[in-house]
Amino acid sequence: MSVIKRFIAGAVCPRCAELDTLRMYRDEEREHRECVRCDFTDSMRLDGEPDPRELETRVNKAPKSEPVQAQPIKFFPNPSSKKH
Ligand SMILES: [Zn+2]
Numbered sequence: 001m002s003v004i005k006r007f008i009a010g011a012v013c014p015r016c017a018e019l020d021t022l023r024m025y026r027d028e029e030r031e032h033r034e035c036v037r038c039d040f041t042d043s044m045r046l047d048g049e050p051d052p053r054e055l056e057t058r059v060n061k062a063p064k065s066e067p068v069q070a071q072p073i074k075f076f077p078n079p080s081s082k083k084h
Pocket residue numbers: 013014015016017018021035036037038039040
């Protein structure tokens with residue numbers, strides 16, 4: 001069974017803002033959209049239900065960065081070693 005991908009007339013890619021670059025296709029339970037210009041992909045369930053799962057294609061995971069508390073360290077060189 002081959003997947004038929006059709007261009008969506010008049011659709012604008014939300015990522016690269018190009019017109020008529022979006023294609024759509026369906027599988028058994030989802031409707032997918034993809035852009036042929038950039039690598040944008042999107043999908044929604046055919047029954048309109050919200051997707052309970054996290055999308056696996058989601059790439060905007062921001063790495064958790066914790067503020068680093070810098071402890072000032074005062075370093076005193078041993079004065080006895082520099083005596084001439
Ligand atoms: Zn695009």
